[in-house]
Amino acid sequence: MSTTPLLSVRDLTMTFPGRGPRAARVRAVDGVSFDIAPGETLGLVGESGCGKSTTGRMIVRLLEPTSGSVTYDGRDITRLPQRALKPLRRELQMVFQDPHSSLNPRRTVARIISDPLLVHGSSAAEARRRAAELMELVGLIPEHLDRHPHEFSGGQAQRIGIARALATGPRLVVADEPVSALDVSVQAQIVNLMERLQAELGLAYLFVAHDLSVVKRVCDRVAVMYLGRIVEIGPKDRVYGDPAHPYTRALLSAVPLPDPAAERARERIVLAGDPPSPAAPPPGCTFHPRCPKARDVCRKEPPPLRITAAGEAREVACHFPETGPAPGDGARGQDASGGSGRDTP
Numbered sequence: 001m002s003t004t005p006l007l008s009v010r011d012l013t014m015t016f017p018g019r020g021p022r023a024a025r026v027r028a029v030d031g032v033s034f035d036i037a038p039g040e041t042l043g044l045v046g047e048s049g050c051g052k053s054t055t056g057r058m059i060v061r062l063l064e065p066t067s068g069s070v071t072y073d074g075r076d077i078t079r080l081p082q083r084a085l086k087p088l089r090r091e092l093q094m095v096f097q098d099p100h101s102s103l104n105p106r107r108t109v110a111r112i113i114s115d116p117l118l119v120h121g122s123s124a125a126e127a128r129r130r131a132a133e134l135m136e137l138v139g140l141i142p143e144h145l146d147r148h149p150h151e152f153s154g155g156q157a158q159r160i161g162i163a164r165a166l167a168t169g170p171r172l173v174v175a176d177e178p179v180s181a182l183d184v185s186v187q188a189q190i191v192n193l194m195e196r197l198q199a200e201l202g203l204a205y206l207f208v209a210h211d212l213s214v215v216k217r218v219c220d221r222v223a224v225m226y227l228g229r230i231v232e233i234g235p236k237d238r239v240y241g242d243p244a245h246p247y248t249r250a251l252l253s254a255v256p257l258p259d260p261a262a263e264r265a266r267e268r269i270v271l272a273g274d275p276p277s278p279a280a281p282p283p284g285c286t287f288h289p290r291c292p293k294a295r296d297v298c299r300k301e302p303p304p305l306r307i308t309a310a311g312e313a314r315e316v317a318c319h320f321p322e323t324g325p326a327p328g329d330g331a332r333g334q335d336a337s338g339g340s341g342r343d344t345p
C-alpha cells in the first residue's frame with residue numbers, strides 16, 4: 001500500500017522471565033514486523049499462546065517491548081515515558097476479549113465510558129453528553145447510562161467496551177479477540193458494528209482472533225503467527241486463496257466449509273501435537289516438528305520472511321512454500337520449489 005502507515009512495528013520481541021526459580025525465559029514474541037495503513041484492518045491469527053495478545057499489548061504500550069520498535073503516525077513511541085504517551089492514548093485504544101471482566105463492575109456505564117474523557121480534560125457535563133452519544137453510536141439506549149455492567153448481556157457489554165475505546169476518538173483500535181467470548185449469533189452483530197464504525201470513523205484495526213472465518217470477513221490483510229513469529233502475511237485474498245505456508249494451509253483446512261459436499265471432498269491437514277513451548281523453541285524452522293513437509297534444512301536454518309515471486313504482495317517464512325488453491329478448494333497445492341514433500345529422516 002502506498003499510503004504512509006499509521007502503525008509500523010519492527011522486529012518486536014518480548015521475553016518474559018520464566019515462572020519459578022529455574023524456569024527458562026519465555027520468548028513470547030520473536031521479531032515481529034508489520035504495517036497498518038490508516039483505515040485498514042490487519043487480522044492477526046494463530047493458535048493459543050503464539051503471542052497475539054502480547055503483540056497487541058506492546059503496541060498500545062500496556063507492555064514494554066524487550067526490543068524492536070513501534071512507530072505510530074511517523075513517531076517512534078517505543079520508549080516514550082508515560083507522560084509523553086498521554087496524548088497518544090487518545091488515538092490508540094484497545095478492546096478486550098471478555099467484556100464483563102474488562103469493565104469495572106462497581107461503576108456505572110456513564111463513568112466507564114466518560115472516564116477516558118475526564119482524564120483528557122473534558123468537563124463532567126461534556127463527558128456525560130458524549131457518553132450518551134457513544135451509547136447511541138454503538139447501538140445501546142442512552143437512558144441506560146446509569147446502569148452497571150452486570151445489567152447488560154455479553155454482546156451489550158462488548159458494545160460498552162467499544163464505546164469506551166471510541167470515547168477519545170482513536171485512529172487505531174487493537175481488538176484482542178473481541179468476539180471470542182460471545183455467542184455465535186451475537187458475534188456477527190459485534191463484527192457488523194465494528195465494520196460500520198470503521199466505515200463511519202475511518203478507524204484502523206489490529207483484529208486479533210483465532211477464528212479464521214471471522215478474520216476473513218473483517219480484514220484487508222492477515223498475518224499468521226506461530227510461536228512468536230509471523231510465518232505468513234499478505235492481502236487476505238492471497239493468504240486465504242493461495243496459502244503458501246504449511247501452517248496456514250493446516251489452519252485453513254480445519255475451517256468448516258458451508259457447502260457439505262465441499263466439506264466432504266476437502267483435504268484436511270491434521271497437525272501432530274501441540275505447539276512447542278516458547279521457552280524452548282525448536283531450532284531452524286520452529287514449525288518443523290509438526291510440519292508434514294519438513295526436510296533436513298528445516299531443522300537447521302530458520303527460514304526468513306520473504307516474498308516468493310516478483311510482484312507478490314504476500315510474504316512467507318518457509319524454505320519450501322506451496323502454491324495452488326487453498327486446501328478444501330478441491331485441488332492439491334504444488335510445491336513452489338519443485339520438491340516432492342517430506343524427506344525421510
Ligand SMILES: Nc1ncnc2c1ncn2[C@@H]1O[C@H](COP(=O)(O)OP(=O)(O)OP(=O)(O)O)[C@@H](O)[C@H]1O
Pocket residue numbers: 016017018019026027028046047048049050051052053054055210278
Ligand atoms: N506475563 C507473562 N509471563 C510469562 N509468560 C507469559 C506472560 N504473558 C504471556 N506469557 C506467555 O507468552 C506466550 C504468548 O502469550 P499470548 O497471551 O501473547 O498468546 P496468545 O496468542 O494471545 O494466546 P491466546 O490465543 O490463548 O490468547 C504464551 O506462552 C504465554 O504463556
Ligand code: SF4
Pocket residue numbers: 245246247285286287288291292293294295298303317318319320321
Ligand atoms: S521451512 Fe520446512 S519445516 Fe518450516 S514450514 Fe517450511 S517446509 Fe515446513
Ligand SMILES: [Mg+2]
Pocket residue numbers: 052053054176
Ligand atoms: Mg490472547
